[in-house]
Amino acid sequence: MEPVIDQACAAALYSADDAGLDTGASLLAADPASDGAAHRRGEEFLRRAWERGWQPADVVRVVRRELGEDRAALAAALITAETARYPALPPRWADQLAGLPAPAPRGLPDRFGYAWALLELYRLLLGLPVIEPVGPPPGRGPRETGFPHRPPAAEEPRMLTRIRALLAKAEATGFPEEAEALTTKAQELMARHSIDEALLAARGQGTGGPGACRIGVDAPYESAKAILLDAVASANRCRAVWNSELGFTTVVGFEPDLEAVELLFTSLLVQGTAAMTKAEAGQRAGGRKRTKTFRQSFLMAYAQRLGSRLAADTARVTAAAGAEEASGGAGRPGGLLPVLAARDVAVTEAAERMFPRTTTTRVRGATDAEGWTHGTAAADRARMGGRTGEIGG
Structure with a gap:
């Protein structure tokens, strides 16, 4: 029986x-x-x-x-x-x-x-389907599965602890100027950390090739959140592929950059949501009730505005590091730009191996002018740069 x-x-x-x-x-x-x-x-x-x-x-x-x-x-x-x-x-x-x-x-x-x-x-x-693995299953080592070796760390690097603390303060403060300053410093540390790790890897002291992680992209307004995550990933030399059906994005990149993406996306989403809630309260006080379209437009504007700023800021901090290298500062070895270019190629190739067939999709556009205006303003307040929107050099 x-x-x-x-x-x-x-x-x-x-x-x-x-x-x-x-x-x-x-x-x-x-x-x-x-x-x-x-x-x-x-x-x-x-x-x-x-x-x-x-x-x-x-x-x-x-x-x-x-x-x-x-x-x-x-x-x-x-x-x-x-x-x-x-x-x-x-x-x-x-x-x-x-x-x-x-x-x-x-x-x-x-x-x-x-x-x-x-x-x-x-x-x-x-009934769970097969999905692209982003690491070995338990009981099997990286060498058995083709994933880069990442030895377990005894404790979090001091740099990441400092970045995490800065972003936590940025999320908690009720003063936009203070949040901006804290987030600016956190992004500066992230960018510097990424460049230092790239140079260490070029000298043979790195931990292997690109890896991957998955980050949840939950409803509501998941398309705007996915766009924000894609912008953060691109600015940190990663590639992002959104699975709308299963509610997550796979981010491919080198480990320090993946950590930066996770930390920054989470923080920017918290800051954006808080700003949206505050702006929406003002709209309601004025007698307005169409909150769904306001939120969608707000978050779309927030994501797109931050995307353009992050891309520009990454270019600026890289140029500043290159100029510092050319002048012989900070003891940096030659060849920063080729090193970063080689890492970009490695990430792109890894993403294409994982996702040989990807599709593009149209997302619902922003239809609320007030929401778009407030979202753009919130993105400016969360800007990643110094007084002119630059990452500190």
Whole structure:
């Protein structure tokens, strides 16, 4: 006779309606001895997801979007249990595990409801498609999978800690001028850090070729957020590919630049959202009620304006570093521009290998003039440069 978990999965996981879930949940609820096997089956589904390119944050993101916060907490419990079996985890996994929602407790008093939730989650996990991997699955090393070696760091580099602190202060302050100054300094440190790492790599002290990471791009207004992320990635010598169906963007680049993209995008999105909320409140006070079009236009303007400024600022800081190198300052070796050009080529080739077939898509345009004006002004306040919009040289 088939184990109860096999019967429950056969009934629940391959049907599109709730009748199969009802049958499977009834079988599990009536057999407390099957609880352990039911949880092990979920961990098995997670291992399949890892092999198909998924990572913990990706799984929780899609579960939250499709099934809600309760199921995301259930997924977090399974992920915590499954990943505990490995002596070491791939890069970025520790941070993702730390960011999981609080795990749902096992064995709730309502056995039928708990079993139903488990099987609903398993059905989603079973149907996850293959996606482009951005690192090795747990239990396998970079050399087995072709990803660049990235040894685990004992602690975060001091530069990143400083950048993170500056951006946190920029997000928290209620004074635009202070936020601008803090973000300016953070971006200056990012740009310098990127150039220093490129030169170290050119001297044979780097950590290999380009890597990749995924960053969630959540609704609402995901097209504007994806445009902002693309602008931040391009300005930091990375390439971004948005998967609108699954709600994330894959960013390809060298590790210091990927870290910069994650930090800066998150901070700019927080600052932009706060500015949008404040501007919208002013519109409502004036009797206006069309908030959806205002927000969409605001964020589109914010993303496009920042994109043009970031591109110009990156060119300026690179030129300043090149001039400093030419004058023999800071002990920089020759050949900065060729080094950066070679890294750009490497990133482009890596992105094309990962995504040999990409498509462009039209996004909904901005239709609200007030939203566009306020969004542009917010982007100017969040500018990445000094008094004239430049990154400090």
